[in-house]
Amino acid sequence: MSPAPAIPHWTHQFLKALTLQAGLNTTTVLLGVAALGLAAGVVGTFTLLRRRALLSDALSHAGLPGVCAAFLIATALGYNARSLPLLLLGAAVFGALAVLAVHALTRVPRWKEDAAIGAALSVFFAFGVVLLSRIQTLDTGNVAGIQAFIFGQAAAISRADALAMAALAVAVVALAALAFKELRLACFDAPFAAVLGLRPAVADALILAAALLVTVLGLQAVGVVLIVALLIIPAAAARFWTERLPAMLAIAGLGGAVSAYTGAALSAAAPGLPTGPLIVCACGVWFAASLAFAPSRGLVARLRRRAAVARVIQRQNLLRTLLELAAERPDHAARHADLARARGWSDAATQRALAHARRAGEIRRTPDDAWTLTDLGAARAARIAHARNLWTLYLITHADVAPSHVDTSAEEVEHLLGPDLVAQLESALPPNAPARPA
Amino acid sequence: MSPLQTFLTLDFPALAAGVLAAVSCALVGCFLVLRRMSLMGDAISHAALPGLVLAFLLAGAASPIPMLLGAVAVGVLTTVLTETIHRWGRVEPGASMGVVFTVLFAIGVLLLEQAAGRNVHLDADCVLYGQMEDVAWINAPASLADLFTPAAWEFFPREVATLALALTLTLGLIALLFKELRLASFDPALATTQGFNADLLRYVLMTLTAVVAVASFEAVGSILVVGMLVVPAMIAHLLVNRLAPMLAVAAAVAAAAGAIGYAAGAFAPRWLPVDSSLSAAGMIGVALGVMLALAALFAPTHGLLSRRARQLALAVAVRREDLLADLHRAAEQRDPRPALRSHGLVGALAERSLLRRREAARTPHGPLALTPLGAERAARVVRAHRLWEAVLVDDLGLRPDHVHRAAERLEHLAASDPDAALGPRAADIRRDPHGKPIPAAPHGAQP
Numbered sequence: 004m005s006p007a008p009a010i011p012h013w014t015h016q017f018l019k020a021l022t023l024q025a026g027l028n029t030t031t032v033l034l035g036v037a038a039l040g041l042a043a044g045v046v047g048t049f050t051l052l053r054r055r056a057l058l059s060d061a062l063s064h065a066g067l068p069g070v071c072a073a074f075l076i077a078t079a080l081g082y083n084a085r086s087l088p089l090l091l092l093g094a095a096v097f098g099a100l101a102v103l104a105v106h107a108l109t110r111v112p113r114w115k116e117d118a119a120i121g122a123a124l125s126v127f128f129a130f131g132v133v134l135l136s137r138i139q140t141l142d143t144g145n146v147a148g149i150q151a152f153i154f155g156q157a158a159a160i161s162r163a164d165a166l167a168m169a170a171l172a173v174a175v176v177a178l179a180a181l182a183f184k185e186l187r188l189a190c191f192d193a194p195f196a197a198v199l200g201l202r203p204a205v206a207d208a209l210i211l212a213a214a215l216l217v218t219v220l221g222l223q224a225v226g227v228v229l230i231v232a233l234l235i236i237p238a239a240a241a242r243f244w245t246e247r248l249p250a251m252l253a254i255a256g257l258g259g260a261v262s263a264y265t266g267a268a269l270s271a272a273a274p275g276l277p278t279g280p281l282i283v284c285a286c287g288v289w290f291a292a293s294l295a296f297a298p299s300r301g302l303v304a305r306l307r308r309r310a311a312v313a314r315v316i317q318r319q320n321l322l323r324t325l326l327e328l329a330a331e332r333p334d335h336a337a338r339h340a341d342l343a344r345a346r347g348w349s350d351a352a353t354q355r356a357l358a359h360a361r362r363a364g365e366i367r368r369t370p371d372d373a374w375t376l377t378d379l380g381a382a383r384a385a386r387i388a389h390a391r392n393l394w395t396l397y398l399i400t401h402a403d404v405a406p407s408h409v410d411t412s413a414e415e416v417e418h419l420l421g422p423d424l425v426a427q428l429e430s431a432l433p434p435n436a437p438a439r440p441a
Numbered sequence: 442m443s444p445l446q447t448f449l450t451l452d453f454p455a456l457a458a459g460v461l462a463a464v465s466c467a468l469v470g471c472f473l474v475l476r477r478m479s480l481m482g483d484a485i486s487h488a489a490l491p492g493l494v495l496a497f498l499l500a501g502a503a504s505p506i507p508m509l510l511g512a513v514a515v516g517v518l519t520t521v522l523t524e525t526i527h528r529w530g531r532v533e534p535g536a537s538m539g540v541v542f543t544v545l546f547a548i549g550v551l552l553l554e555q556a557a558g559r560n561v562h563l564d565a566d567c568v569l570y571g572q573m574e575d576v577a578w579i580n581a582p583a584s585l586a587d588l589f590t591p592a593a594w595e596f597f598p599r600e601v602a603t604l605a606l607a608l609t610l611t612l613g614l615i616a617l618l619f620k621e622l623r624l625a626s627f628d629p630a631l632a633t634t635q636g637f638n639a640d641l642l643r644y645v646l647m648t649l650t651a652v653v654a655v656a657s658f659e660a661v662g663s664i665l666v667v668g669m670l671v672v673p674a675m676i677a678h679l680l681v682n683r684l685a686p687m688l689a690v691a692a693a694v695a696a697a698a699g700a701i702g703y704a705a706g707a708f709a710p711r712w713l714p715v716d717s718s719l720s721a722a723g724m725i726g727v728a729l730g731v732m733l734a735l736a737a738l739f740a741p742t743h744g745l746l747s748r749r750a751r752q753l754a755l756a757v758a759v760r761r762e763d764l765l766a767d768l769h770r771a772a773e774q775r776d777p778r779p780a781l782r783s784h785g786l787v788g789a790l791a792e793r794s795l796l797r798r799r800e801a802a803r804t805p806h807g808p809l810a811l812t813p814l815g816a817e818r819a820a821r822v823v824r825a826h827r828l829w830e831a832v833l834v835d836d837l838g839l840r841p842d843h844v845h846r847a848a849e850r851l852e853h854l855a856a857s858d859p860d861a862a863l864g865p866r867a868a869d870i871r872r873d874p875h876g877k878p879i880p881a882a883p884h885g886a887q888p
Contacts, residue, residue, distance in 0.1 A: 056536040064664065106732075112743040113678050118479040118671050122733055125668030129726020131572045132665070133706075136720035153569060154550060226570070228664070232543030239536045276554055279549035288543035289877055294530050302529055 017272035021265070029271050032157050033264055035165025035280070036224045038172035040233060040263025043221065044255035045175050046213045046322065047238035052190035053210060056388075057120055059234045062098045062122040062211075063218045066227040067131030069097030070152050071138060085148060087164065087223075094152075094219045094227075101127050102211060128227075135276050155226035155279030157267045164223060171220050175213055179252060182209065187248050224267065226279035232257060236286040243297035258293075262286040312361055316418045320346060320383035321356045322365055323391070323417075325376050336373030391417040393428040400432060445721055448580035455573045455600040460699035461604035462657035465611045466666060467673035467695035469653050471688050472646055474674040475626040480535065481520070484542035485647060486654040486666040488519040490549025492569060493655055498556055508603070508655055516651030519545065546663075551647035569721040571661035573703070576600045586822065600659050607656035614649060615688070617849075618642070621683050661722040669680035671727040676736040679743050694732060699799060702728040753787070760791035761851050762822045766771060766852070768801060768811045778808060811852075819879035826852040827873035827880075834874040841874035 019025045019035065049057055073093025077084040083156045101123050108119035126152055136151060151159045179186065188196040189206035214234060221230040237259035241251045266282030273281075295302050324345050328337040337345075343353040357374065360366045365380030395413045398404040404412070420428070469579040473482045489512060496511030519541055526537035553568065569817040578601075582593035615622065625642045633639045654666050661669065677690035702725030705712070738746045763782050771779030783792045791811070795801045800815030811819055829848040833839045839847075851857055860867045860882055872878055 051533070051536055054533060054535065056533070056539050056672050060483070108737065111679065111737045111745060113472075114675055114737075115477055115479075115888075118474050118675050120674060121667050121671040122730075124483070125664055125666075126672070126726055126730030126733065128664045129723045129730065131666060131859040132662075132720045132723030133727055136570070136706075136718075136723060137715060140715075140717040202606070227548055231539065232547070235536055235539035236543065239532050242532065244529065244573035256453055276551060280550040283543050284551065287540070287547070290540055290544070294526065300531065305529075317498055438716055 014272075017029070017269055020268035020271040025158075025271055028162070030104040031162050031165045031413040032160045033267050033271070034265040035160060035168040036157060036278075037218065037260040037264040038165075038169040038247070039224060040259035040261070040282075041219050041256040042168070042175040042213075042259075043217045043230075043263075044237035044241070044259030045179050045252050046210065046217050047234040047236075047259070048166050048241065048252050048255045049179075049186055049190060049210045050214055050234060051238040051242070052128050052248075053207065055207075055210070055214075056107060056235045056238075057117075057231075058102065058211075059214045059218065060231040061101045061120045061124040061127070062215060063227050063230045064131075065097040065101035065127040066094040066152065066218060066222050066230075068127055068134055069116070070095035070129050070149060070222070070227075071134035072097065073139060074149060076136060087161075088389075090152075091219045092223065094222055095215055096220055097127065098215045101162060102215075107170070151226075152222045153226050153228060154277035155223055155224050155229070155282070156269045157221070158274060160223050164220075168224075171216055175217070175316040176256070178209065178213060182206070190248070224263070224278055225282055226277065229279040229283045232283040232286055233263065236283070236290050237262060240286075240290040240293040243293040243300045258289050259286075262289050309404070314355075317356045318360045319361065319383075319387050319418055321360050322376065322380055323387045325366065325374065326381070326384040326388055329376070336369050336371070336375055336396075338373045342374070387417055390420040390428075393425060393432065396432055397428050443583050443586070446581050446583045450578050451797045452576045452703075453581075454576040455707075455721060456700065456703045457601045458573055458576050458598075458604055458660040459703045459721060461601065461608050462653075462660045462666075463669045463673070463695035463699035463725060464692045465604065465608040465653040466657055466669035467677075467691040468615060468688055469646070470670035470672075470674035471677065471684070471691050472622055472626050473650065473670060474678060475684075476629070476643075476646070478643075478646075479671045480538055481523070481647065482650050482670040483655070484523065484538045484664045485516055485519050485650045485669045486658070487542040487672070488545040488549075489515050489651060489654045489658055489665060491515070491545050492518075493547075493550040493658060494549055494556060494652075498552075509652065510657035512651040513648050515545075515655070516648040517644065519651075520647045536835050567659065567662065569664060570720055571657075571659060571665065573660050573721045574706075574718070576660070587739055603656050604660065607653050609658060610621050611649060614645070618645065619685075622646070626684070651767050661725060665722050665726045668726045668729050669698075672733050675700070676732060676740075679736050679740045695730075696727040698725055698732060702726070753790075756787045757790045757794060760787050761794050761798075762818075762853055764788075764791055764795055764809075765800060765811070765815060765819035766822045766826065768809060768815070769823045770812065772816075773877075781809070822852055824882065825859055826878045827877060828863065828867060828870060829857075830873045830875070831870050831879070832859060832863065837863050844874065 016025070019402065021030055023030045047056075047059075049213070050059055068249055070090045070093055073090045074084050076093075077086065077089055082089065095323050104123045104127075105116070105119045108114050108122060135149065146158070185196070185201050186206050186209070188199070188201055189203040189210075193203040217234065219228050221233060225233055238251075238255045240258050241255035244254050245251050263282050263283040266285040269281045269285070270276060270278040293301065296304075298304055321342065324342060325337055328335075328341060330346060339350075339353060339357070342348070342357070343350060346353070347358070357366065360380065361368070365377060365383060366374050367377050369375050391413050392417050395406075397408045398409045398412060399406055452694075470479075470482060473479050492511035493508065496507040500507035523534070523538050526532050527534050530537070532540070534841045550568070569638065576598045578598050579596040581596075582588045582590070587593050618784060621632070621637050621642055624635065624637060625639050626757035629639045632642070650670070651702070654670075657666050659670065673691040673695040674687075676694050677687040680690055681687050694827075702723075703721045705728065706719045706721030706724035709715050709724075711718060713719075736744065738744050741747055760782065766779045767779060770776075781792075782788060795809070795815070796803075798814075799812055800818055801809045801811050804810045826848045829851045830841075830844045833844040833847060834841050851859075867882070870879060
């Protein structure tokens, strides 16, 4: 661990840690935590898809009584109460107990899984708090060691712990690769998996066992309260980037690793701050970035798609309105104000729609500052008007909608009628239906 | 110090804080559990941390109004963020909740560490375990008469006052919106069609959750708040069927857990092999856990053991009738050592029941024999069995060798008395499909 830096060197220290130049120990810890993040991302993907994300919350909170009970038992029996494997074993046992408790509580009538999870996590944690208050009075000077498990303290991680995290990452990736087919089927279609004889319950047990291991090994780095974030956030963030499981696993693993690594590096630069919250904040930044900027499911992309559709609809409305105005008054070319009035648009909206349509070559400006359809525009306008008429007729003829009520629907649907649907409508309507435009 | 003053100074504030926190949480929790939003309570109690820390930092000290505002902001923020991520990001609700509350909690912890130097009232320990034991009434009245002097109330503990305020607010809102909350809890869609804004009600509920969570936070910490929200409501939901009694039961359970938990923590050295008191907040959680387990096992209608017991009683009743039928058939065939279905626990209990009801007695040389009362009841069971066999073969066209099993079940159903179903025809059926005689209808079983 690097010596505690003065505050002004904070950034410098962070960059040093980030680029693995902060000494061998820090480097080992950072790589170990990154491996943990990788494993958490992969396991979290499966728990997320199995809709078990919050079950791991109960599992991880049970780590506190587990660690404390192991500590007390070891002290009472005269073993070394600081032995990490012993404490983690306690956490694993209690984690498994918490999962079993949730399972048992959901078997009682009227008790749903959400309440069962909330009850189990807080009751187990409360028991841990009681045990901890007992340890605090024991005067063995080890309370600080236990308290590091609550919010995580990367400085407490030894080389051997980091190696264990790396081994866990390898094991989890190997499990995901070897049992990929079974796990995927259990996640997406458990009944089908059962029909094929793949036993989704076994897949579930494997996933939970892996989550338990991640939780237990992550206690030192992230702490019992927040380790669940490492299982949820990278997986939820990865979901924004892809529709395919292998890619999602890779992105979740990578996201988890980078977030954990960054958080631990921050913590190395600022030893006063607990590591867990820093890692979770790093995860949160990555999640927010994914939510905002992922290519097809991200907010920005979806808003842009929405705006593009709105523009197309606006342009089509403009074309049809121009056509209608020309039909009403063939001698009068429509001006800006006529269009704005006919559509009920603001000046700015009309201006935008006109600009789009002109760029698309659908309308042109006449010398006296009016607007008229080009040949391309006229053809498109005719097609839209045709689709609208067909839909109106269809509603009146086949859906028994009163003629005075069809305009709203037609206004919305006319933009969605593709060539196939238009052809179907043409064949479904009586022969006196409007003829197709040339 | 008089004993009263000691009690009022040390025990009363912590006890009151525990009980008030538990009761206000339990009342709100009922609606969370019914609407399956328990984990939203979890999320809000975690997310309350940054709101609380910011309120502390901005106000400079712990005072109720900024804390209340912070709580409202937190409740709305958590709900809005969770729904935004769920709807706009299409992340499943549980996961979006998980993202929101872990990140907010993490931010809260970091803020807390930053603020730790500036504020002595709030630290990481308080966040997790609360500081119930640290609540004290300085200058508490030394006698009952002193209770009525203003000076005694000058240092009344702020935490207790805040919790009392939160409880009053909770009770007031529940009383005011009882009808709306009830409808929205059991049938949100109907509530919407009736013109109640279910979304608005949800925000009211979330805000109320945040208020009780923040008020209880200082006493028991953010994670135990979850238990106080969820567990009493779960227990009450198992015990009663209507909302108003459910609220009352949940409040009673919570108050009991608060009192028992505090006592167990404070008096642990007397009761447990430890030499110092234990965390009272933790003990409240443990007490709730124990009560939850007891309810799960022993709740009258829905408890797991109660259901087992009812199933066992039914199995014994059925087996008793089987034994009666066995004895009847043995008497028919003059079999002195009949094979009775008295094996296993159920069989043994059924045999005891038979003897206790004086339907059978031990003969001097060992085996059971029917008493006159038993003979009549046995005849009724066998009659039902054989009549059903006849009906299944004659009316439903089943093969004679396929009907025994069905008749074996139907004979025990009081609701399917074949005499009633067949009417006068029953008297004409003398023999079952296997040619065995059908015992005559006993008195009282005639249609």
